[in-house]
Amino acid sequence: MDEQFIREVQNILGRESVLARHEDLLMYEYDGSVEQARPECVVFPRTTEDVVKIVKAAARYEIPLVGRGAGTGLSGGALARQGGLMMVFSRMNKILEIDYENQRAVVQPGVVNLDLTHAVEHAGLYFAPDPSSQKACTVGGNVAENAGGPHTLAYGVTTNHVTGLELVLPDGTVVRVGGKPTESPGYDLTGLLVGSEGTLAIVTEITVKLSRLPEAVKTLLAVYETVDDATETVVEITARAITPAACEMLDGWTLRAVEEFVHAGFPMDSAAVLLIEVEGLLEAVEWQAEQVSAVCREHHAREVRLARDDRERELLWKGRKNAFGAVGRLSPSYYVQDGVIPRTKLPATLRRIDEIGKKYGFQIGNIFHAGDGNLHPIILFDQRDPEQFERAVNTANEIMQWCISQGGVLTGEHGVGMEKNELMPLLFSPDDLELMQRVRAALNPTGRLNPGKIFPFGKGCGEVRVQPLPVSAASPV
Amino acid sequence: MSTRPTSLVERLEKLAGASGVITDPMTLEFFSVDGVLPVVVARPGSAEEITEVVRFAAAEKLAMIPVGGRTKLSIGMPPQRYDIALDMSRMNHVLAYDPGDLTLGAEAGIGVEKLLELLEEKNQFLPLLVPWMERATIGGIMATNSVSPLRFAYGGPREFLLGMEFVTGEGKLCKSGGRVVKNVTGYDLHKLMIGSLGTLGVITRVNFKTFPLPLAQQTFVAAYANAREAMALVQAIAKSPLSPRVVEVVDPAALPILGSNKLPAGMWSVIIAAAGNEKAVERHHVDLARMARDSAAEAFQSLTDEEKRMLLGRLREFVRHVQETHPEATIFRISALPTTIAGLMEQLAAIAKRMELASCSVVRAGSMIYFALWRETGESESNLKRACGEIFAAVEGVGGWALIEWCPTEQKRQVNVWGTPRGDFELMKRMKKVFDPAGILSPGRFVGGI
Numbered sequence: 001m002d003e004q005f006i007r008e009v010q011n012i013l014g015r016e017s018v019l020a021r022h023e024d025l026l027m028y029e030y031d032g033s034v035e036q037a038r039p040e041c042v043v044f045p046r047t048t049e050d051v052v053k054i055v056k057a058a059a060r061y062e063i064p065l066v067g068r069g070a071g072t073g074l075s076g077g078a079l080a081r082q083g084g085l086m087m088v089f090s091r092m093n094k095i096l097e098i099d100y101e102n103q104r105a106v107v108q109p110g111v112v113n114l115d116l117t118h119a120v121e122h123a124g125l126y127f128a129p130d131p132s133s134q135k136a137c138t139v140g141g142n143v144a145e146n147a148g149g150p151h152t153l154a155y156g157v158t159t160n161h162v163t164g165l166e167l168v169l170p171d172g173t174v175v176r177v178g179g180k181p182t183e184s185p186g187y188d189l190t191g192l193l194v195g196s197e198g199t200l201a202i203v204t205e206i207t208v209k210l211s212r213l214p215e216a217v218k219t220l221l222a223v224y225e226t227v228d229d230a231t232e233t234v235v236e237i238t239a240r241a242i243t244p245a246a247c248e249m250l251d252g253w254t255l256r257a258v259e260e261f262v263h264a265g266f267p268m269d270s271a272a273v274l275l276i277e278v279e280g281l282l283e284a285v286e287w288q289a290e291q292v293s294a295v296c297r298e299h300h301a302r303e304v305r306l307a308r309d310d311r312e313r314e315l316l317w318k319g320r321k322n323a324f325g326a327v328g329r330l331s332p333s334y335y336v337q338d339g340v341i342p343r344t345k346l347p348a349t350l351r352r353i354d355e356i357g358k359k360y361g362f363q364i365g366n367i368f369h370a371g372d373g374n375l376h377p378i379i380l381f382d383q384r385d386p387e388q389f390e391r392a393v394n395t396a397n398e399i400m401q402w403c404i405s406q407g408g409v410l411t412g413e414h415g416v417g418m419e420k421n422e423l424m425p426l427l428f429s430p431d432d433l434e435l436m437q438r439v440r441a442a443l444n445p446t447g448r449l450n451p452g453k454i455f456p457f458g459k460g461c462g463e464v465r466v467q468p469l470p471v472s473a474a475s476p477v
Numbered sequence: 478m479s480t481r482p483t484s485l486v487e488r489l490e491k492l493a494g495a496s497g498v499i500t501d502p503m504t505l506e507f508f509s510v511d512g513v514l515p516v517v518v519a520r521p522g523s524a525e526e527i528t529e530v531v532r533f534a535a536a537e538k539l540a541m542i543p544v545g546g547r548t549k550l551s552i553g554m555p556p557q558r559y560d561i562a563l564d565m566s567r568m569n570h571v572l573a574y575d576p577g578d579l580t581l582g583a584e585a586g587i588g589v590e591k592l593l594e595l596l597e598e599k600n601q602f603l604p605l606l607v608p609w610m611e612r613a614t615i616g617g618i619m620a621t622n623s624v625s626p627l628r629f630a631y632g633g634p635r636e637f638l639l640g641m642e643f644v645t646g647e648g649k650l651c652k653s654g655g656r657v658v659k660n661v662t663g664y665d666l667h668k669l670m671i672g673s674l675g676t677l678g679v680i681t682r683v684n685f686k687t688f689p690l691p692l693a694q695q696t697f698v699a700a701y702a703n704a705r706e707a708m709a710l711v712q713a714i715a716k717s718p719l720s721p722r723v724v725e726v727v728d729p730a731a732l733p734i735l736g737s738n739k740l741p742a743g744m745w746s747v748i749i750a751a752a753g754n755e756k757a758v759e760r761h762h763v764d765l766a767r768m769a770r771d772s773a774a775e776a777f778q779s780l781t782d783e784e785k786r787m788l789l790g791r792l793r794e795f796v797r798h799v800q801e802t803h804p805e806a807t808i809f810r811i812s813a814l815p816t817t818i819a820g821l822m823e824q825l826a827a828i829a830k831r832m833e834l835a836s837c838s839v840v841r842a843g844s845m846i847y848f849a850l851w852r853e854t855g856e857s858e859s860n861l862k863r864a865c866g867e868i869f870a871a872v873e874g875v876g877g878w879a880l881i882e883w884c885p886t887e888q889k890r891q892v893n894v895w896g897t898p899r900g901d902f903e904l905m906k907r908m909k910k911v912f913d914p915a916g917i918l919s920p921g922r923f924v925g926g927i
């Protein structure tokens with residue numbers, strides 16, 4: 001990287017806000033994914049003005065630029081795939097405004113997801129998207145990835161909770177899209193930007209909806225002797241339209257790993273558990289909990305346990321949210337996948353994942369958002385062994401192909417990033433991808449913003465790694 | 478028109494079939510947009526035929542407007558050019574309905590009423606209680622971001638739209654999103670299509686999340702002496718644990734238009750529809766009655782099913798009833814923060830009064846206002862123009878957004894119905910250029926002349 005450029009950003013932000021030494025950069029070459037790429041310089045802006053100055057400098061030197069929140073993403077979205085400059089938002093962590101009456105907050109991108117909820121919960125409000133990493137991940141990262149979480153089953157993902165953004169385009173222009181009201185005339189640019197994985201603009205300010213905490217919550221744990229019974233329960237809960245706030249599944253292998261680590265109270269000898277939460281008006285919650293229990297029992301749940309108090313409830317969720325940490329204790333590396341299928345296809349899909357695991361010789365754990373058909377198979381492997389790594393990736397790809405054959409998609413909440421960009425032709429036709437790339441070029445014309453993400457490289461060089469399906473077979477829209 | 482009509486028709490017939498191309502004057506009249514008639518109506522029967530027609534139009538630089546049930550064609554500015562009306566009525570099939578997954582995919586030309594009937598068989602619905610219910614199509618509802626009273630509970634289409642297929646201005650069939658309920662694969666281009674008024678693409682397929690019909694429902698009316706008190710109840714509901722489906726506030730001046738005798742004359746009525754299991758509905762009843770009492774409501778009552786059906790039907794069709802009773806009316810669609818609405822309503826009423834214009838309003842879902850105004854007798858046109866300017870300014874003054882959703886064509890020569898474009902307009906123009914580089918899709922109808 002041009003030394004002159006580094007001096008320039010040091011002059012803009014001060015030396016303490018710029019990292020450029022090899023050893024300082026190492027910790028920015030990873031995120032939550034299995035990918036790796038090192039930036040050549042890391043900067044920590046504090047204001048939109050800082051961001052504008054840095055972006056303009058990067059434009060002059062034609063340096064690639066990637067934004068990063070806490071680096072908890074699981075698809076390599078916050079990695080500097082082509083080196084260059086990384087902009088970390090940890091110092092842009094101010095809540096700029098809380099409008100309690102209108103249930104809005106305006107925040108800088110580096111605000112930690114759970115900190116926002118903590119700041120407003122005294123008023124009975126919270127920020128609904130709740131990724132497992134919510135203690136660390138930032139609202140800016142949530143916006144980039146359109147993050148989900150267990151409770152998005154009832155409340156929707158990040159895009160459903162963002163009404164406006166302040167953007168810095170790659171040439172340094174500042175643009176506001178949307179605002180505090182629910183809608184604005186013209187194209188829904190906010191809707192386009194959320195989930196664009198940092199490839200269209202740098203987001204420097206976010207206006208979010210705050211949700212009202214429910215009056216009552218009941219959390220149930222249903223314990224099963226077979227995975228099929230658990231998945232059939234989810235199909236039936238969906239079909240009966242009971243709509244829990246969350247409906248999570250842990251298979252036997254995963255729940256044992258979690259239990260040994262967290263002691264959440266999951267029965268060690270079961271084949272699967274469902275963690276189901278119903279929320280809302282007291283009267284509605286009581287009715288829903290009865291309905292859920294009934295469906296669980298009809299599908300041979302060995303036990304349906306109702307969390308007796310907040311402590312027990314929090315323990316169950318601790319088990320769920322710390323699952324990946326638990327898995328990390330048991331395997332040198334693990335690869336978390338993120339596919340989605342129609343809920344009716346859950347039983348067949350879990351069986352298929354098991355078969356695929358056997359075929360490739362991997363233990364695959366399953367812990368996922370069953371209620372919205374969002375799978376997270378965890379493939380255990382040893383990354384130090386290149387052969388295993390390649391085999392793990394192939395395993396994951398076969399699972400993805402299955403999801404798509406069932407009318408599903410490549411990612412439900414982790415993003416495409418540099419993990420699945422080569423798989424995009426499985427779902428999208430060349431015309432679809434070309435249109436999306438032209439949308440990218442309209443905002444990010446030189447492609448310097450988060451390069452190497454979302455779109456396959458092969459395109460244009462006659463080197464597509466995965467053959468696209470014909471339009472009719474790629475069905476689902 | 479760069480091509481002679483006959484050759485245009487002949488070539489279109491090759492693409493959409495002889496039965497799919499219409500030129501008789503009566504039909505063309507049906508498809509007029511702000512008084513502008515198309516040269517020809519094309520009625521393709523498949524997404525592939527649509528791509529063919531659009532490619533042809535793009536090559537010939539012919540302007541095209543996609544048309545659904547012809548209920549909302551007068552939204553937007555008059556078209557700069559209009560050669561082909563793309564009648565979507567043959568694109569009326571359900572493509573995938575998986576009741577067990579609560580998802581649905583349908584062609585864009587399908588009528589919303591037909592779709593709701595199909596869903597009802599499985600005890601499901603879409604939160605699209607939109608005006609012109611018996612004629613409106615799914616594609617038209619998406620393209621105009623049509624407003625349903627159910628927004629209070631379910632939000633607008635962007636909250637339950639899963640994916641779309643559409644034909645771009647270059648005649649390419651593209652898609653984004655999917656049909657599963659959770660998905661972050663690729664850009665959400667379908668969100669751009671919502672409210673885009675046919676300027677980015679021809680929507681051919683729409684995928685939705687569907688919802689279970691509630692087990693029980695009950696509708697209540699609380700009446701107040703003024704807008705401030707009525708809005709205070711709406712705010713109190715928003716802060717309560719209650720979760721009604723519908724919360725509407727009706728101005729007493731709107732009563733003759735709504736034609737409901739269940740709303741007390743001279744009062745501001747708050748209409749609340751509760752839904753859920755019976756105990757939850759009963760809880761709404763008890764709590765709402767108490768909240769009404771505590772807020773000194775002049776009246777509080779529960780409606781019978783028949784009364785409810787009538788009233789919600791009239792509210793759903795409010796903009797249509799305004800146009801039927803006052804064809805000259807200008808109807809603003811305003812989005813604003815709940816705390817600003819009561820004050821804004823007072824400002825709007827004051828503007829209308831000062832300009833000697835009649836007006837009435839409905840507040841939808843606590844965050845939107847439909848504000849209609851019209852000349853009673855002989856007031857000058859300049860008053861109306863000035864009133865519109867002041868209304869745009871008043872809404873902007875409270876951080877809200879306004880557009881004129883409905884007004885007579887002549888008035889569009891005086892006032893831009895979209896108001897003044899804001900800072901994001903440059904990006905909108907770039908989007909338009911990506912999707913429709915030749916500028917053939919609904920040219921001139923949208924924000925800032927897009």
